[in-house]
Amino acid sequence: MLLGNSIRFRWDPLSFLSACQGIDGPIVAIEDGLYLVSGPELIETILHNRDDIFLKTGSSEAGDMVSFPSSLMNSSGEDWSLKRRAMQPDFTLRRVASGLSSTRVITEAHLEQWQTGPRSGDIRKLLQELCLDVGCQFLLGTVLDEEGKEAFLVLSDAIILKTREPVRLPLHCFDRTSYRLTSAREAAKAVARAAIARAGQEHGKAGSNNWIGSFVNRTSVEDAEWLCDEFCAMVLSGIEPMSAGLTWTLHLLTSHPDVLQRVIAEVDALSSSEWAAGEGLAGLHPFPEARASLLEALRLFPPAWLTGRTVARDTMLGDFFLAAGSAVMISPWINHRSARFFDEPDRFRPDRWMDGTLQQRLPRYAFFPFGGGIRRCIGEHFSLTHMAFILVCILKRFILKPPSKTQVKAYPALVLRPLGVKLALMPRATAAY
Template structure:
């Protein structure tokens, strides 16, 4: 059989591919293709023993305890950003605002420091260049000028310069005896010979927060404002958080304290998973079920397709967050019917971080603003490296809650009891 391209939708086959222990299915986008891999030394673009070493070094930094301990910083950053968002009847695209917020949240978690506006702009420019390149169907001959490739190269170099400077400042903090205050422990203990990896890793992780997290939050807000009855339920839950004990011992967070917000996020991730497509290359002739796969074939896996399969989800194209509320759906779903964070040993290391921090950001937004979409919402999906939402426009009107205006203040917008709750994390 000739090599070819195959779309795999069976949860059983997807599990066999993602849990491959025999190196039959190799990650697509190898470092040899430098035009498409911006940071080849990062974990997501590494393989074999090199990948295993780096993943093990990073794993403790993304434990539930570690990512929960960063929620207070995320809360403060979110409130600071929201206080600067322009309110009024004019609709504006919410995604760029969320991009900036998610970038700052990622930098704070990774290095316990904020980067300035110009540094943030360098990474946003890189994100745009990557998105354009992954959508570019043209592969020009070597001797012809490729505008998108040139733009990507320039943006990548600028972002790496920013990253190297940020890591140098982190090293200076460490030299001054402030290592315990830094975010990522793998940075603290890294040697100089790890400089290329650390730079690539920082860039890849910041982009992983900036683009997928902002996309997921924008889709969630779009879906909520398109379904006012669901929006009312999630907002009411946010307003009642003062009476909820959501911080537990040891700094971990009980997501059950946000059932409506969490369910809305899960449903947004089901309908519009940012990581909507991934692939593997077949290393050797093999079989998958009753199918023969030749070496060199490509197998593609799309959470977007599986998440909308009527075999697993009733009314699969409808936004129904309540399907996630009682836990029965999760108990009966096949393992790879719903997998917004991938799977296998390469499952997204930032899953806990993303879910917890996106939930908190969503709650903060809904407590501060009344969200009003235009009379005709024309949001569109732009499938590239992530499933980016386009034209999610909302008017942000300040809310009045518990006797105070929620917008236009630099103070924490939670009620006094909620403020105390967050400070306990």
């Protein structure tokens, strides 16, 4: 039985996770020493990790490390605490809201290019480039040149490919995927170092107030490596999770014309003068339908669909014994689509979020697209706010329609990447720009 679970999980993880929704128990054994945990109360124990038992998986020494070991997301212990405290002020509600004006300028520039480009295509790729620019502008106060952007887009594809490998080759075999990843990572880090250096120079000028300013006076080798890794990790967090979330939202909206019309109606309800003045940008208050649609898309297709922890020492998790060295996996995909927590869980129903009380009524880990505990995504508010705003900008300028025949697929890798989301882009004659 365990062998069957292991094979199915590795080759078709989403099918396996969907099957787990019908299992009453809060833990499923995938193989010896590897467990899938779905009980909200047990997930809380793992993610809050009050006894330092459940440690972040992966290490900087891992030969197949796909991300950046010095970054916040791959740090642990006191090192993680120091970095988190250093970065927290740059993700306050006020700081996030202040970045919307720049996001608007960048988004409108991209949409102008969409309007003069091909009339239909893969919307994810367009959104990748847009989110890349938005992330870089927020972090460093500038965007990358075309060569720098290409380096990060190549790296993003290499990471997705590597993290979807169901079978790892023996170490003595030539692994083309790992070689490609290593090469792409080094190219992106070179771009990052140059961008950070330029930002540091700009920081010294009067009136500069960019993200790198919080750390520009750090000159040790360790801090320089951290800054490089941090920038790379955060830019990738803009490229993949944000573009995936927006792509899934647009796919679901265009597949449900009645919902799409409600979102468009509230977008159009904001007058041209209010829009030009930036009315409602800080909290997206005039756009509850757009925000609800985004939350529902994140429920059905959480970009961070799987995370894991390693058990540091023998422990009991509820009524279950876990030996030291075991691994536990947590997937929002299971709980987000569970009939225990959501009516009609497989249906796209943004109205469930409209009264603003659902999250308060749910168990804490029934809906958690941004993780939880002390390691909850530091960019959660940034992502939600800026994705909702980008969505509004797109719908204000374009009518979107899917081709008559299209096959959309969820590709479960490091991020739940949407494949095959092709949309026709038709400029709106009434767009107020």
